[in-house]
Amino acid sequence: MIETLTNIFVLRGILSGIILGFLGGYYGSFIVQRRMSFLGDGLAHVAFGGIALGLLLEKEPLWIALPFTILVAIALTFLKEKSELEIDTAIGIFFAISVALGILFISLNKHYISDAFSYLFGSILLVSEMNLLFSSFVTILTIILTPILWKRWTYTSFDRELAITDKINVSVDNYILSILIALTIVTSIKLVGIFLVASFLVIPSASAKLISKTFTQLTLFGIIFGVLSSIFGIFFSISLDVPTGSTIILTQALIFLFCLIIKNFNFKRKNSHNVQTR
Amino acid sequence: MRLNNKKAISVENLSVYFGDFCVLENLNFSVEQGDFVTVVGPNGGGKTTLIKTILGAIRPKMGNILIFGENPNKIDFRYLGYVPQLKNFDRTFPAKAIEIVATGLTGHWNFILNKATKKLSLEALEQVGVPHLANQQINRLSGGELQRVYLARALVRNPKILVLDEPITGVDIVGENDFGKVLEMQQKMHSLTVFMVTHDWEYAYHHSSYVILLNKRIFAFDIPKRAFTESALRNTFGHIGHEHSIQFIASKND
Numbered sequence: 001m002i003e004t005l006t007n008i009f010v011l012r013g014i015l016s017g018i019i020l021g022f023l024g025g026y027y028g029s030f031i032v033q034r035r036m037s038f039l040g041d042g043l044a045h046v047a048f049g050g051i052a053l054g055l056l057l058e059k060e061p062l063w064i065a066l067p068f069t070i071l072v073a074i075a076l077t078f079l080k081e082k083s084e085l086e087i088d089t090a091i092g093i094f095f096a097i098s099v100a101l102g103i104l105f106i107s108l109n110k111h112y113i114s115d116a117f118s119y120l121f122g123s124i125l126l127v128s129e130m131n132l133l134f135s136s137f138v139t140i141l142t143i144i145l146t147p148i149l150w151k152r153w154t155y156t157s158f159d160r161e162l163a164i165t166d167k168i169n170v171s172v173d174n175y176i177l178s179i180l181i182a183l184t185i186v187t188s189i190k191l192v193g194i195f196l197v198a199s200f201l202v203i204p205s206a207s208a209k210l211i212s213k214t215f216t217q218l219t220l221f222g223i224i225f226g227v228l229s230s231i232f233g234i235f236f237s238i239s240l241d242v243p244t245g246s247t248i249i250l251t252q253a254l255i256f257l258f259c260l261i262i263k264n265f266n267f268k269r270k271n272s273h274n275v276q277t278r
Numbered sequence: 279m280r281l282n283n284k285k286a287i288s289v290e291n292l293s294v295y296f297g298d299f300c301v302l303e304n305l306n307f308s309v310e311q312g313d314f315v316t317v318v319g320p321n322g323g324g325k326t327t328l329i330k331t332i333l334g335a336i337r338p339k340m341g342n343i344l345i346f347g348e349n350p351n352k353i354d355f356r357y358l359g360y361v362p363q364l365k366n367f368d369r370t371f372p373a374k375a376i377e378i379v380a381t382g383l384t385g386h387w388n389f390i391l392n393k394a395t396k397k398l399s400l401e402a403l404e405q406v407g408v409p410h411l412a413n414q415q416i417n418r419l420s421g422g423e424l425q426r427v428y429l430a431r432a433l434v435r436n437p438k439i440l441v442l443d444e445p446i447t448g449v450d451i452v453g454e455n456d457f458g459k460v461l462e463m464q465q466k467m468h469s470l471t472v473f474m475v476t477h478d479w480e481y482a483y484h485h486s487s488y489v490i491l492l493n494k495r496i497f498a499f500d501i502p503k504r505a506f507t508e509s510a511l512r513n514t515f516g517h518i519g520h521e522h523s524i525q526f527i528a529s530k531n532d
Binding site (some may be wrong): 033150151152154157158159160161163164165166167168170195212213214215216217218 | 330333334335351355358360362365370371372373374377378381384385386387388389390403504
């Protein structure tokens, strides 16, 4: 009985890891190319406030965190679209308020301190069936929107001005991207934890960028690295009995190191080749 | 063709503001199909703003701007080929030169290039003399090479009007023809309308059919010989620091 139960948790965790690895790698390619990792970090901490409130109210934390995070994602995009107004400051303020509220809610909560810890560091035991359904929904939405939006987001990432002159509604596209990133972050928190969820969306694509010659490759490698790191991370997490967030991110760090070595190796080989031909 | 009886660009009482700040004030001019118009003026004089208004990226506060009789936001994006200033784009973006050219055709980034797009993009690179750069990573291109790639990107869509923002018109170290010559050849071959912002007065003087002197307002709109008068230039630039350039142009004219 206990064994099957464990298996269901493990299976659900791995399936969830594959899905979230896909989402993280996919949206990560835009986050990395547009240098938006601050947004991921900010949104993760905003979600923390919502999760703490959910735990206090004994409601599903995901549903409380979701509207908060989406609203802040929209607000930050609005600030960014309207002007180059100090978005760092705005994120800093949202970030601080949410964390302060989160700490307040957790201290008011006498029963669920250990739950709150799991949310900080991530655990496959937290991944509920509903959570898995929700991340599947985000993934399906992403796949449906990809044929329409990937080509426009990528064009805008390359040169916003050119995209505008080619009649792309860059502003609307950016709102959609921010909302989808917010959804991805909230749904990833249970597996990876609040501390590391922003890195979860950055490291696979940053690794991919090291070895990619085109943005198409960057997107594909980002997804592959995201999925692989989730699977191996969960495996290490179970066998070493440590939080999933930590093992997933460390696996990603290994992939990053590997890509860095490949890149330098190629660079040196090309250079020595150039010297020879000269 | 229907387009022939419409002006390529017509601007009436055009004013553009950034908040309360007036960038362009009451501009009036029109450009015929096939004209080569250069815009000269000091930094901050609204040259790039004018270009972006023509491209439909900035909406005027007052007045009208029409491209072949239509609102810039309504026309097919392929009417206008745009060569931007090179400083805007992200050099770390992983892409091959041919992918940039292909965006000119499709108006979005391509996940994979299909055969037809690839062929047309290659032809455009050939037209501007750099077919060998097709599979080159963009972060390995020189400024001059990149500018040609951008020109190919603008030409591949067969635009009616080519809009250029401060291209480097001088000698290209890599290519045998400088960018200006390539541009002129393309303009003649396709009877393109060219609208170009430039700091290169000499190029403007020798190559354009009309010159606009712009500093918030239009100080001259005329053939180069009549536009580049000392008084008009002094009025446009508002100081006398460019006297040597005026003499330089005059001596070239002898």
